[in-house]
Amino acid sequence: MTNAVQLEAVSKVYGKGQGAVAALREVSVRIPAGSFTAVMGPSGSGKSTFLHCAAGLDTPSSGSVRLGDTELAGMDETRLTKLRRRRVGFVFQSFNLVPSLNVLENITLPTRLAKARVEREWLDEIVVRVGLTGRVGHRPAQLSGGQQQRVAIARA
Ligand SMILES: Nc1ncnc2c1ncn2[C@@H]1O[C@H](COP(=O)(O)OP(=O)(O)OP(=O)(O)O)[C@@H](O)[C@H]1O
Ligand SMILES: [Mg+2]
Helix, strand or coil, rough: EEEEEEEEEEEEECCCCCHHHEEEEEEEEHHHHHHCCCCCCCCCCCCHHHHHHCCCCCCCCCCCCCCCECCCCCCHHHHHHHHHHHHCCCCCCCCCCCCCCCHHHHHHHHHHHCCCCCHHHHCCCCCCCHHCCCCCCCCCCHHHHHHHHHHHHHHH
């Protein structure tokens, strides 16, 4: 069975000395391709940190992260950026939409950055599926929190 993501002994410590916070301590997990996994835990227990490390958005303090067959440890920022653009869709806890772009522009931004063609029919279908018909010309500030998060889901 192929793994979508595999973490081996991943630790993440924020800060140094007295104020250091260990958000992850030696986390090892395999997530099979095509599976659906929920990560649950109290606020501050490290869920976002785990997801950021698993998606190559943040670098662990130690341990190994593999996306498919690709080991992320030791990759430079340029290669990580390309890998994220091609292989990772991510919905952030706090949206991370571009405020100056409208809904349609936010959804298609990663595709356009990758210089790939935006398929108009697929785009229209995605907009309908996430329930944003009639809102495509709006900027994030003109949307509710739930609508903004659905833009992020469509972008992912
Ligand atoms: N950039 C940072 N600098 C210092 N500490 C951080 C940083 N980011 C997160 N932390 C700390 O790491 C721990 C884990 O945070 P994380 O955001 O992963 O939690 P979470 O499980 O996603 O919480 P929530 O359910 O509230 O979103 C927390 O104690 C938090 O204060
Ligand atoms: Mg979180």
